[in-house]
Amino acid sequence: AQSVSQHNHHVILSEAASLELGCNYSYGGTVNLFWYVQYPGQHLQLLLKYFSGDPLVKGIKGFEAEFIKSKFSFNLRKPSVQWSDTAEYFCAADSWGKLQFGAGTQVVVTP
Amino acid sequence: EPEVTQTPSHQVTQMGQEVILRCVPISNHLYFYWYRQILGQKVEFLVSFYNNEISEKSEIFDDQFSVERPDGSNFTLKIRSTKLEDSAMYFCASSETQSYNEQFFGPGTRLTVL
Numbered sequence: 001a002q003s004v005s006q007h008n009h010h011v012i013l014s015e016a017a018s019l020e021l022g023c024n025y026s027y028g029g030t031v032n033l034f035w036y037v038q039y040p041g042q043h044l045q046l047l048l049k050y051f052s053g054d055p056l057v058k059g060i061k062g063f064e065a066e067f068i069k070s071k072f073s074f075n076l077r078k079p080s081v082q083w084s085d086t087a088e089y090f091c092a093a094d095s096w097g098k099l100q101f102g103a104g105t106q107v108v109v110t111p
Numbered sequence: 112e113p114e115v116t117q118t119p120s121h122q123v124t125q126m127g128q129e130v131i132l133r134c135v136p137i138s139n140h141l142y143f144y145w146y147r148q149i150l151g152q153k154v155e156f157l158v159s160f161y162n163n164e165i166s167e168k169s170e171i172f173d174d175q176f177s178v179e180r181p182d183g184s185n186f187t188l189k190i191r192s193t194k195l196e197d198s199a200m201y202f203c204a205s206s207e208t209q210s211y212n213e214q215f216f217g218p219g220t221r222l223t224v225l
Contacts (some may be wrong), residue, residue: 034213043115044154044202044216090154097142097209098167101154 002027004093006102014081016078021105022046023077023091033074035065036101039087047089050074061085081109113137115217117203123223124193132188132220134203143186144204144214145178147171154202159208160186191223 007022025031035047048059057069065076074091086109091102116135124130138145145157159166160178177189186205190197200221204214 036216043218046213046215049213062157092154094214096167097144097159097206097214098156098169099144099146099154099204100156101146104154 002093002095002100003034004091004100004102006089006105007106009103010106012110013081015110016080019078019081019085019102019107021089021091021107023068023074023076024072025071025074025091025093026032026047027095029104031101033065033067034094034099035059035063035074035076036090036092037087037088044090047076072078076107081107083109083111085109113215113216115203115205115216116182117201117220119220120218121221121223123225126195126224127192130190130193130222132190132201132222134186134188134205134217135184136186136203137215138184140205140207140215142166142206142209142214143178143180144206145188146204146216147199147201148202148219149196149199157188157201159209166209174177181192190222195223198222198224 003026033050037047038043050057050067058064088104090104092099118133143160145177148154158168158172175191179187200219202219203217206212
């Protein structure tokens with residue numbers, strides 16, 4: 001069965017620390033991959049996406065993600081987080097328009 | 112910047128009642144979706160809609176659910192007879208194409224069934 005799993009449910013870190021959120025997917029064929037973010041009280045927003053080509057994709061707000069096909073992974077990274085990065089982060093895989101989400105990771109950045 | 116809007120932001124209803132959740136997708140988008148998130152659980156796909164027809168639906172989307180695009184702008188989700196377990200956040204999304212494209216999400220409607 002197709003699935004998306006995120007490794008951490010909650011992450012707490014200090015400002016300027018580096019962030020890496022794990023995401024693994026289980027899909028049989030071509031898959032498009034996304035990271036969405038939901039800031040407190042706001043709607044889901046796209047951080048970045050991978051369809052094909054360079055496996056290292058850069059998104060908004062200094063985030064990047066690396067697609068590693070052999071590991072079925074699409075991990076999200078940010079070298080130095082800010083307090084404003086406090087949010088819930090969702091990895092998602094798209095197969096013909098049907099997004100399948102991971103459980104989400106709540107990230108809290110302390111000043 | 113264009114955005115997806117949803118109304119109401121919060122709906123409280125009694126079990127067995129019908130509810131209609133409304134969405135206004137981005138105007139040039141052709142594909143529309145509903146997702147839901149039960150508290151503490153994953154965001155789950157419900158249904159996709161294109162050219163006035165359902166493209167795909169999940170197992171959750173049973174006969175109690177229906178979708179409609181009654182005019183050129185609104186996209187609605189109807190739950191005919193609500194159950195307690197329908198309490199969730201319902202998100203509408205839209206995209207220009209079916210795949211290889213970002214889905215833009217609305218702010219959600221929190222449905223509480225008592």
